[in-house]
Amino acid sequence: MIVAKRKPFDEITEMLQGYKKVLNVGCGTCVAVCLVGGEKEVSVLNAEIDMARKLADAPIQIDGYTVERQCDREYLALLDNKVDDYDAIMSMACGVGIQFLAERFPNKPVFPAVDTSGLAVNQAVGWYEERCRSCQKCVLGWTGGICPVTMCAKGLYNGPCGGTNKGNCEISPDQPCAWYMIYERLRDQDRLDHIKKIEAASDWRDQVPRTLVQPGYEKPETAKAE
């Protein structure tokens, strides 16, 4: 899922400075699961902001509303008859949701309350670890299901580098070396031949905004052009 972390409180209050009526929009999907931007977190943040603004003698009306998904037009439509009542909108969704919200209400300032940090697995309650950088050129098939782009601090395709340190990465003794893990897994599967071959320079596909249209859903003229 997509995981995010709440922004520092001071940064949030600085963004909201001068706004007196703000709608804080939560998202009920990924950020709710990772305990940062669902209904509960919206309430908590709103209470904190309310308190801080009262203490600063600059009261604010901050309301909350959590939609199922901010990356889906049909759910954002539920906000259409609400946003006019507010000076600004805050979003606790991931960067995708925040932008879709801003796109739908182009006349309203939209502020992020979270920093989106990546695509991660749920290791335990409240503990998430990144696993994918969505590079759009998946190599997991020959790296034993361990992503070198994400898990190697240098994103090397032909590791491990000389800095691998007793199975850990040179950046930290707490960070396992991705290529050490890849080596061990492929060795145990008797598939080391996969990484004896040189992987050629990547044709990076994440350098421009990407659009994905699944086969069968292209507009006829686009399908023909390809």
Next chain:
Amino acid sequence: MGIDENGYKAGSRLEKILKAGQFAFTGELGPPRGTGADEVREKAAHLKNSVDSVNITDNQTAVVRMASWAACLILIQEGLEPNFQMVCRDRNRLAMQADILGAYAHGVRNMLCLSGDHCKFGDHPTARGVFDIDSMQLIQMVKKMRDEGQFQSGGEIEHPPKIFIGAAANPFAEPYEWRVHRLAKKIEAGVDFIQTQCIYNMDRFRKWVQEANDMGLTEQCYILAGVTPMKSVGMARYMQNKVPGMDVPDEIIDRLKGAGKGKAAEEGIKIACEQIEEFKEMKGVHGVHLMAIEWEHKVPEIAERAKVLPRPTVD
């Protein structure tokens, strides 16, 4: 492919010495944290006539310094042969190829292709590491530029750069079993010579060279054994505990300690000279790369005592 009419891939002094079967002896110089060309000249003066070629580091340990290519040019002006180090951390494939063309145009003929230390260690720990390509792919790219006269993307190069291609190898980083395979990959990518990580664990190094010999790898590229004399017990301890991928056995520390107060540096040089003597006789080792970190003025003495002087002359 890749051999010019004169019989050399690049025709650098280093290539000629290695091809002639002479035992190579290379040095290293770290550019200054500023614009002091005289500082480079001063260090170069210590190395002149003591080494065949001088590695010029590229923002080593991820700390900003004078550009490697620029310090290479100063070395050429001073009559020394540089070995242009290039890391993958700081530039993408466009900038790398541009620098290679420029460096070659000014007389650079050797390169060492490296991944580069992570930015986290350096003076700009929040910088974005580029790693558009990795060291293996950099070797491939330089080889393609030289042998096929093509850029990485396939476009034709007018007057291709003829570079003698080097890379690093660390026989001490785990997994050990993988190390020779990584060397084999670098050879397949197109490397001509290897300079190893600083060697202190001689047993482990002997084993690695033996494995490389058994796989025929030492006949496909030249191996220069990395030597860094220890200046003090503190330095040895630091390298043992703090430098990733470094293997400093306790015996080294004990020997430095045993030398007595004020004599550790002398003992460090003695150890280095003993190592060099052994490498001269070791099958599969074709030279030594002496990394005398901020100790350039000691290089002539070490070369003398290790009996690698005078350096051979080439045409």
